[in-house]
Amino acid sequence: MKVVTSRDNALVKRLHAMAASTSQQRRADHVLAEGIHLATAFLDAGGVPHQCVISESALDDVEAQAVLRRIDDHRVTMLPDALFRQVSTVVQGVGLLLLLDRATPVLPDAIERDxxxxxxxxxxxxxxxxxxxxxxxxxxxxxxxxxxxxxxxxxxxxxxxxxxxxxxxxxxxxxxxxxxxxxxxxxxxxxxxxxxxxxxxxxxxxxxxxxxxxxxxxxxxxxxxxxxxxxxxxxxxxxxxxxxxxxxxxxxxxxxxxxxxx
Missing domain, CATH: 3.40.1280.10 (SPOUT methyltransferase, trefoil knot domain)
Structure with missing residues (x-):
């Protein structure tokens, strides 16, 4: 697990920009999914996150620990709580978010199903x-x-x-x-x-x-x-x-x- 404490870190800057507005999220190459439920649903569907970011206090949360056990350690970054709040889109909740590759499916040649x-x-x-x-x-x-x-x-x-x-x-x-x-x-x-x-x-x-x-x-x-x-x-x-x-x-x-x- 990597530990980052500086707001000048490239990942922190990226997350901060994405958390600031939907327009920034639309322009980004990745998707920001925050919270235990979304992380668990993504992993249950067989997804592999580009990056997992967790707050220092969330390391003691049982559900967050269960999520971390399913992610390769080299993909996990820990931020101090004060720094995590600057990149979070959620006011309350366990401090955990995933940075994901955005799916871009190709339009089918023919639409034949619901x-x-x-x-x-x-x-x-x-x-x-x-x-x-x-x-x-x-x-x-x-x-x-x-x-x-x-x-x-x-x-x-x-x-x-x-x-x-x-x-x-x-x-x-x-x-x-x-x-x-x-x-x-x-x-x-x-x-x-x-x-x-x-x-x-x-x-x-x-x-x-x-x-x-x-x-x-x-x-x-x-x-x-x-x-x-x-x-x-x-x-x-x-x-x-x-x-x-x-x-x-x-x-x-x-x-x-x-x-x-x-």
């Missing part, structure tokens, strides 16, 4: 929650249209709770990139003139598009042939949070498939 398209979602919590629902529902591919919150930011990672390690996340895609490759029906949620989700056959693969929290789905998707799906709301609310709507759609699809199988 997928999720995030069309300009701005809220990091919503993006992370949808990634978590997609992974839980068994969806593998997520396409983030330009303008969507950075999927590998610290906030999205924390909200995703480890979902990232089970997904192929394609960022900075344009609608045409997906539409030209799509070989499955496109589905959009719509509160007006659409069929209730439980009356639409979702037994086959579907490309779900979830749009911006305020503006909704952009014209490129609405102009393409698509299924119009509504989620019944007997309580009379005008709309659902986009992350809640996504979870309902994905798990209704799973429910129908299980019903067909049994």
């Amino acid at each position: 997928c999720v398209v995030l069309d300009g979602l701005q809220d990091a919590g919503n993006v992370g929650s949808i990634l978590r629902s997609a992974a839980a529902a068994g969806v593998r591919d997520v396409f983030c249209v330009s303008g969507t919150a950075y999927a590998w930011s610290s906030k999205v990672l924390r909200s995703g709770m480890g979902a990232h390690w089970h997904l192929d996340i394609h960022e900075h895609v344009e609608p045409a990139d997906v539409l030209s490759r799509l070989r499955v029906p496109l589905a959009l949620t719509d509160s007006h003139g659409a069929q209730p989700i439980d009356r639409i056959d979702l037994g086959g693969p579907v490309a779900w598009v979830f749009g911006n929290e305020g503006a909704g789905v952009s014209a490129a998707w609405r102009d393409a042939p698509h299924l119009r799906v509504t989620i019944p709301q007997p309580g009379g609310m005008e709309s659902l949070n986009v992350a809640a709507a996504a979870a309902i759609c994905l798990f209704e699809q799973g429910r129908q498939r299980r019903a067909h199988q049994g």
Whole structure:
């Protein structure tokens, strides 16, 4: 284990810049994943971190010790608590973070299985929650249209709770990139003139598009042939949070498939 005590250290400077803003994280070559849960989820998925950084006090934490036992010692750096706080994005918690290689999957030639398209979602919590629902529902591919919150930011990672390690996340895609490759029906949620989700056959693969929290789905998707799906709301609310709507759609699809199988 390496010990670093200077704020002028190259690794410390790098982490400090990444912790300062999402824009810095987007420009970086690596991903900053902080906390025991994310570290454990990453290791459970078979990942090998580029670097593990731990605070001095966290060395006495049982869960942190369990994480360290799974990482080669030459990849571990210890910082004094005061210095670790300067590179941390978490106010409270065990002082442990991983610096990871960022996955950059290649767009498939043809999209023939379930997928999720995030069309300009701005809220990091919503993006992370949808990634978590997609992974839980068994969806593998997520396409983030330009303008969507950075999927590998610290906030999205924390909200995703480890979902990232089970997904192929394609960022900075344009609608045409997906539409030209799509070989499955496109589905959009719509509160007006659409069929209730439980009356639409979702037994086959579907490309779900979830749009911006305020503006909704952009014209490129609405102009393409698509299924119009509504989620019944007997309580009379005008709309659902986009992350809640996504979870309902994905798990209704799973429910129908299980019903067909049994």
